Amino acid sequence: xxxxxxxxxxxxxxxxxxxxxxxxxxxxxxxxxxxxxxxxxxxxxxxxxxxxxxxxxxxxxxxxxxxxxxxxxxxxxxxxxxxxxxxxxxxxxxxxxxxxxxxxxxxxxxxxxxxxxxxxxxxxxxxxxxxxxxxxxxxxxxxxxxxxxxxxxxxxxxxxxxxxxxxxxxxxxxxxxxxxxxxxxxxxxxxxxxxxxxxxxxxxxxxxxxxxxxxxxxxxxxxxxxxxxxxxxxxxxxxxxxxxxxxxxxxxxxxxxxxxx
Numbered sequence: 151x152x153x154x155x156x157x158x159x160x161x162x163x164x165x166x167x168x169x170x171x172x173x174x175x176x177x178x179x180x181x182x183x184x185x186x187x188x189x190x191x192x193x194x195x196x197x198x199x200x201x202x203x204x205x206x207x208x209x210x211x212x213x214x215x216x217x218x219x220x221x222x223x224x225x226x227x228x229x230x231x232x233x234x235x236x237x238x239x240x241x242x243x244x245x246x247x248x249x250x251x252x253x254x255x256x257x258x259x260x261x262x263x264x265x266x267x268x269x270x271x272x273x274x275x276x277x278x279x280x281x282x283x284x285x286x287x288x289x290x291x292x293x294x295x296x297x298x299x300x301x302x303x304x305x306x307x308x309x310x311x312x313x314x315x316x317x318x319x320x321x322x323x324x325x326x327x328x329x330x331x332x333x334x335x336x337x338x339x340x341x342x343x344x345x346x347x348x349x350x351x352x353x354x355x356x357x358x359x360x361x362x363x364x365x366x367x368x369x370x371x372x373x374x375x376x377x378x379x380x381x382x383x384x385x386x387x388x389x390x391x392x393x394x395x396x397x398x399x400x401x402x403x404x405x406x407x408x409x410x411x
Contacts, residue, residue: 151383157188180399291329
């Protein structure tokens with residue numbers, strides 16, 4: 151099974167970019183059956199009927215959670231949660247499904263870790279009530295930006311500490327290939343993988359290339375995901391230099407199907 155994130159089309163409020171409904175038409179004509187609604191697309195509830203009319207199944211929703219989730223300011227953390235609660239309410243029409251959030255505990259401060267834990271605890275309470283599977287995403291290695299890199303062992307231990315069946319993980323293959331062995335990442339996340347993000351890179355930076363354009367061994371990744379209990383779709387989350395077309399997305403879908411299915 152292949153899913154594709156609407157992030158391929160970028161932010162829909164930028165002139166020249168496709169709006170969500172136009173993007174879904176291109177995705178459907180490219181032969182996809184499932185989508186992840188990216189953080190770039192908002193006001194989802196207002197367009198529920200149009201999304202359903204596209205014939206595409208919403209596999210997952212990407213949340214908006216940012217660095218303020220670990221802030222020392224209670225007001226900033228509350229504003230972050232309020233934004234996320236609105237996003238949950240706006241997309242609950244597509245639950246149950248994975249709801250993806252970033253792991254934003256990226257500074258060398260134990261208090262930040264406690265703050266982030268509290269944010270996720272409160273977010274989980276709401277997401278679980280609404281029927282979502284909260285899926286914390288593995289982090290990219292960005293020493294130029296972040297003080298530290300939280301590896302897959304840290305994030306998987308964090309998720310397991312809650313002991314909840316509907317609080318799991320998203321493995322971002324592109325993020326986790328940079329500073330860890332991707333097979334080790336899959337093993338670290340055994341039995342708690344709710345979603346995957348599939349894109350490629352050259353092993354040094356978060357390139358978000360279409361699969362097959364970098365160095366990642368996707369058949370090996372597939373085997374490791376299956377071994378560790380993942381049964382969902384391969385959820386493509388890549389970027390393109392040019393505007394996505396039916397021909398280009400079809401070409402990528404067919405390539406991924408040969409590699410992974």
